[in-house]
Amino acid sequence: MTSLTRRHLLFAAAASPALMALPGHAGAATHDVAISGMAFAPATITIAAGDTIRWTNSDGAPHTATFAGGAPDTGRLNRGDSAELTFEQPGTFDYVCAFHSGMRGRVIVTD
């Protein structure tokens, strides 16, 4: 069973209005992060502002990609589930699996 949820991350609470006015650039890409063997792969991914990451869980165990600070996360991903988050703001964002705190990942968003 595959479900697809799409949520948008803004990470903009502390950003200036100028930084929030990023246009949606035509080259926005979607990058895949696999969740397999109790790990994120790649564990660190570098993307451009406006790009989307799609996490897909292939483990039997449920996982999440959960960011600090109450930012939106993927929610629970069962085997075969995917979720996408779009990153509008440059920065470095660490995340964990809410169920397995040893599973860690990092998203680096460049200008």
Ligand SMILES: [Cu+2]
């Ligand atoms: Cu997990």
